[in-house]
Amino acid sequence: MTDPLDKVPADVPPDGGGGESPRTASAAAPDTIKAIPVRHYGRWVGTAVVLVLVALLVKAFAGANIQWSVVGEQITNGTFALGAWETLKITVYSMLIGVVLGTVLAVMRLSPNPVLSSVAWAYIWFFRGTPVLVQILLWFNLSIVFATLDLGFIYKNEMNQVMTPFVAALLALGLNEAAYMAEICRAGIQSVDQGQTEAAHALGMKSTKTMRRIVLPQAMRVIIPPTGNEFINMLKTSSLAFAIGYGELFLRGREFGSRTLAIMEGYIVVSLWYLALTTVFTIGQYYLERYFARGANRTLPPTPLERLKRQLTSFRVPSKVGGTTV
Template identity: 45%
Template structure:
């Protein structure tokens, strides 16, 4: 009988050919493996170095009498400082509200197929991003040098209203216009990028359903773009809180100007600047917490 007539013998031979050889002893196979945890020596060394530096800096700040921590505690909750803090927070909220409204309009105009709208938006962004915000702030404050009076009238009709430009452009008005118009240029690019992140098929589907442009923009595109817009917008709000310190150059009593007003009398510059820094840190920390909560709210239902 040939080998083809013995399939069992062939199967057994094939099994013996592919099966691995057994270990000589069972002691090696049954011995448990020892897991050795990694040792991150570099991390521990860097941690010790960082702690040593922190301790050195803290010791220097505490023992150095020039910091005048007693003076810092004296003026930390001063009424003048707290009023300046309120002015800073109020300016930040008003300026960002104005900037967000203008930026949505500018972003939509930038994406418009109309060359007039798109060109105006590009020119606005080019100008306000290309000039320093401090220069813009001082320019608005001195607008009366160019236009002493402000008038409202219809073409070929008598003047309806006229007023002095100095009465119209107060430090508050100059601060809101100077910072708000500049911030709108940056926010317009953020919102434009957020709108561009939405798939084009969403817009095509909305048009196929017969929606007008304002409808699909408000109901379809912007809700999907908001999760991409929130993080950079939060950063801009925090940046604006610190940028409001520029209004001190036009004598607006914000947090920095209030600190300057005190140390101009007491000549205690460093303690009052530390007080201002502490309150700026507190305000930015609160805004960071609010930003994280808003981000989590709009990220519901999404996988990271």
Template identity: 50%
Template sequence: MSAAAPPPFPPDISGYTIVPERHWGRWTAVVLMLVLLALLVRAFALGQIEWPYVGNFLTAPVILQGLFNTVTMSVAAMALGIVLGVVAAVMRMSDNPVLQGVAIGYSWLFRGTPLILQLLLWFNLALIFPVLGLPGLWSVRTVDVITPAIAALLGLGINQGAYTSEVIRAGMLSVDAGQYEAAKAIGMTRLRALRRIVFPQAMRVILPPLGNEFISMVKATSLASVVQYSELLHNAQNVYYANSRVIELLLVAGFWYLVVISVLTPLQALLERRFARGVGGGR
């Protein structure tokens, strides 16, 4: 009996029909999301919302002033937070146990208490220290110094510094220890090595979370309304207290927050690509 002929290799598949894979789960999810979106749009369209008021107040002077104050406070508080974060991160990685303890205590205190509580404490600092200055030389009433803007800046900036210090420390730890040793071997001081070697390499690790922190800061400025700082949400609240158009003014505030975030997001991506040049993903 003759042996059976081996099957051809590769096998002949010309007689088969290629059927594309059907992703039923994906299509079901898309349909559900579209239905939910349609219901949400319908609720806002049929709700008791006076859309002409929304359009009119988008460019109202009081709203634009609040928007300007929000952006200004975000930049100033983030700048203060970065400075404090860098100092705290360097202290945390120091060989000096006293500096380490101060940095750890700073991070523990300001990350462990609510931001709104810190804002209120700064705003009411005059209850603890009625007068600031040097006894017999110079003094000023605390209520004249700690204005709503200063209280918001101190509360937001110092709190941000505690979080930023951990972000920067993580970036510094990502740099190989050999870089520190090489800098030391050629006679660089620690601070110069940090400035010229460590931080430039650490920036690609630091920037993504730091950009996210800045975006969070823009929204966190809304908490400054508790100390009467006239940022975007505070001004919107003042308007709807007067005309009772609560939802309309909240939509206006939400719109401008989204605009600011939409501008910051691509800027963050550009910075990340710039500092990621020369490594994988830096295209």
């Protein structure tokens, strides 16, 4: 096959005039695009407003009648450190009860047995529908209903001796958390494709083994993030145990303020301790989420340092058009 351009006379331009040939025009490289990034002036204005508000807040606290030397002295005081330890202890124990019992309740809720599912629903309905403070007071005053705890020949004692502030707070926080963890676990279990369970049953695996080896490991990607949030929330909710005299962090700060009249200083120390504890567990939650995300994401989520770097460099958005930026 011959090229149609070969039939054109040599003295006649291909385009009928004095211009370039189509081959020459198509082969010519386009001019370099100078892409100018969009200026986000609203971000700068918003940043300036936030910085001004933060400066005003710092100035207000710096000029207030607060003895910051007392805050510096008490931040490492053994009284507050012991209160932080009691807060951490009641949080960990309550969360263990909540996770274990919540998983059992989630399986009961999904059970085809109407009795098990109804009992689990009633449990969740009651503990999610009543305040935690009320539940703490109910457990602490349980001796009004049961004067003694009689377990036959195993154990028998007066309820006042058994239901100490620690036990009452532990039961109230743990059983209340179990109601929320049951819904979290149920959502995680239901997020796993039903075909996974059917394939396991086709291989001859029993329901309990399928749940333990197939469903729950895959559901952890959905369960871990809200569970971490619940743990941090439990760390702060444990302060309600001060109502029954349990010596956690908030009660230590309250007693310090009543004893020395340094009320604001005591609450600032308590806040700094809570911030330190929640920061540590927030970092732990982040890396735990990264661990369970390995099988689902091709690229792991960015680390906190990478996020900070991205935020600091987000005021100038790189061009997506191509070419050079000016």
